[in-house]
């Protein structure tokens with residue numbers, strides 16, 4: 062069970078999470094916690110400040126007060142908890158002062174400092190569990206999740222992590238204790254602390270689930286699950302009960318922002334279902350992500366707004382060796398996201414975020430040939446395994462898009478998604494039409 066930063070932010074959040082864990086105690090949960098909301102950002106800011114010789118004491122004092130206050134509220138008579146927190150803050154100060162003194166940091170020392178939010182949160186969560194009559198114990202994830210030394214985005218070694226889990230996590234579970242691990246944290250085989258990259262706690266949970274051969278992984282956040290559409294646009298939008306991993310990945314690419322599918326990939330590959338659930342509404346079932354979830358209907362409609370189509374006229378580009386590679390490298394080098402590209406005999410069309418990125422792209426392409434850009438476009442996407450398994454859906458979906466003056470079409474990986482680039486004033490209408498026809502339960506019956 063992994064709890065995100067908003068779920069564990071503050072005393073009430075910690076208590077709520079403890080009740081959720083308590084309700085699952087019969088199933089022997091292992092808990093992963095993020096830092097309280099905003100803490101990792103604050104730490105990153107303090108690191109920056111230290112590097113430039115700026116002030117760090119106030120920032121550290123703010124974090125200290127915030128955590129001690131929660132500690133006092135959760136466990137007023139526990140004297141060890143504040144002591145452990147103070148110890149962590151001492152270490153943090155030493156690290157930050159070192160960086161300020163040297164005016165430089167290494168990725169290695171940055172990782173050591175960035176993980177403090179999780180080190181603090183895990184202590185508080187154990188106290189909250191104890192308030193619910195649950196015996197929790199902090200387990201140092203830096204000694205369990207074994208990673209390479211790619212600091213800032215370390216990659217876990219599943220086999221090594223499995224061995225550490227057998228040693229340090231499983232015995233606790235067998236004793237009826239709930240292990241609590243900070244997410245985001247790892248360590249090299251030699252014990253040097255690493256982090257898995259921002260937002261890495263989901264990956265922590267997926268790796269632990271896999272290494273422990275858990276029945277499932279639960280990602281607890283502050284939304285009800287993955288939605289079948291944007292409720293502000295699509296009246297019938299609802300939480301998707303079951304979705305395939307491929308569908309969830311396409312959805313994330315096309316604009317849904319609940320979780321980063323790559324981070325749960327290890328769990329899915331290992332055959333574990335991943336549940337997305339709301340810690341503010343634990344009675345709701347949430348969304349279950351499965352390796353396969355064949356449904357007769359499409360899963361969702363997503364909108365990605367404010368895009369631009371830039372056409373580069375370059376006849377004969379196919380005969381220029383490495384043209385596409387150079388082009389995409391230049392685009393990436395300028396930090397412009399390439400949403401999609403259509404290569405043709407006379408040139409290439411590129412779909413990119415509008416505004417500055419489109420202007421940048423225009424500048425990059427200057428000299429390459431005649432350019433033409435169209436702004437204020439929306440990519441409306443229909444996502445569902447059903448699109449691949451029921452070929453008739455394609456024609457119908459395309460026809461509905463054509464009625465709304467579709468400009469370009471995008472087919473997703475595995476043919477499980479269909480995207481239509483339309484002008485902004487047609488987008489919502491297309492989203493509603495597709496959702497009503499292919500996603501809503503009341504849509505036409507399966508054939």
Ligand code: ASP
Nearest residue numbers: 095101245259260261262
């Ligand atoms: N606390 C870390 C972050 O904010 C990791 C996480 O929350 O997943 O990036």
Ligand code: MG
Nearest residue numbers: 066095096101
């Ligand atoms: Mg976070």
